[in-house]
Amino acid sequence: GQNIDQPTEMTATEGAIVQINCTYQTSGFNGLFWYQQHAGEAPTFLSYNVLDGLEEKGRFSSFLSRSKGYSYLLLKELQMKDSASYLCAVQERSNDYKLSFGAGTTVTVRA
């Protein structure tokens, strides 16, 4: 099984940078996903990390350290529309169809 931990809430100012951490303990790890979910809407895919290191996609970057069981999502040049919940999800090695989600981090961007 998986044990996935991420902060419940974070607040930041427009234009700033925020880093959302996700730690996991797992019996078998294949990869890690980040999703964005605006209130009342479906989650949308942001990133998928399999290898250690940083992957950058525009204002969003995702980092993975497999040995430390740690990932973070970095949001740069924050905009008001980035106010949302960010979900970390771990993919099992034994059954890569199965994702285990963290409870999500609600990010509030203030002007």
Added chain:
Amino acid sequence: DVKVTQSSRYLVKRTGEKVFLECVQDMDHENMFWYRQDPGLGLRLIYFSYDVKMKEKGDIPEGYSVSREKKERFSLILESASTNQTSMYLCASEIRTGSSYEQYFGPGTRLTVT
């Protein structure tokens, strides 16, 4: 654009009723999933299907069943709805390209069981 649709956005049912939640995707994806989302618990996998007529239990299958008669459609069935099944239900379909995975979610069905 991938489109995943769910039959209802909001649904109210009574305890003991049989409930059908329908999900349709238009991208010929082989893999489809049903999750429920509850505050503080995140998304939890109920069932998934990797092919027509194939299904596999997720982490919380009790009280639910599924049906996949056609590739594009994946149905979640609550045989006898109970109040603890009040939740947001999310369907997803998945594309795999090499070692890359991406799940697309439907808009969700908020089910209330009274």
